Amino acid sequence: SKGVIVACGDYQNDEEMLHYYQPDMTNFEPKQTNKTGDGHKMVVWAGGKIEDLAHTKMLHDFDAGPASMCDMPFLAVKMDGTRFVNETVEMSLMNCYLRSKEDSGHYCQVFDSNYMEAAAEWPGKLVDPEGLKVYMPEEDVEREGVFEGQINTFKADTLEELADKLEITDKAAFVDSVKRYNELVAAGKDEDFGKPANYLVPVDTPPFYGIHRHVRMSAICSGVDVNAKHECLTPEGEVIENLYAIGNCSGHFYGGIDYPLTVFGLSLGRCYTEGYVIGRMVAEK
Secondary structure, three states: OOOOOOOOOOOOHHHHHHHHOOHHOOOOOOOOOOOOOHHHHHHOOOOOOOOOOOOOOEEEOOOOOOOHHHOOOOEEOOOOOOOOOOOOOOOHHHHOOOOOOOOOEEEEEEEOOOHHHOOOOOOOOOOOOOHHHHHHHOOOOOOOOOHHHHHOEEEOOOOHHHHHHHOOOOHHHHHHHHHHHHHHHHHOOOOOOOHHHHOOOOOOOOOEEEEEEEOOOEEEEOOOOEEOOEEOOOOOEEEEEEEEOHHHHHHOOOOOOOOOOOOOOOHHHHHHHHHHHHHHHHHHH
16 A cells, blocks of 8 residues: 555566667577566556666576686687687676677686696686586586586597587687687787786696586666666656666666676675665655
């Protein structure tokens, strides 16, 4: 009787909405189900307005290998074997390089048997070779707590064999990419993509490791126009009395097209906090 609070989540599973408001996401798979933008639509039907274009998207590539290593700047190649990025680019921006239908969010991280020492000072958390086994389909180990989709890490004695296991389409291009990368490491300067020298480590000591990463949508973090009290607004900016939107149904929180990963749990924290604050505010009316 005091108000309606819309908290129905995002719209990643409504393809028409997704491709209209987030055309860059056309070739990325959703992580979740039943997020069909029902809350957005109900607010619009009640006279509200979805916030303008440039909606914020959240993408993660936790879906293979240990999550703690996904943001570490190991050599990265596309599925055609070519290097494509300065690997210090944070995970939240990696999608910008993998939007094509051919890529569809897929790429591989590559490192060699010296990775524990070579990357010891890097940000992130390394998992040792024994710990990696739970993510490797060729290992006969207990996999408690590991999703099937995460079991996509491989080890090989040659680069050609590793390319086969990772399903890289052009083995020769992959071998050439590693050779070129090692040349840049030896020179101490990444003339191709500008990765800082302290993250340049060779890939030359077998066994070689590769993680087949897959960037997918975690959430679309944009919604309808609201004011500071999360009251829904008309296209003219007028308040729709007693109608509120929170979480991924509400807009104007992030101010950019890519969800920032600099504050861990920002999306969940936002949703919990808005639910608590707006719930109390409405109850006290």
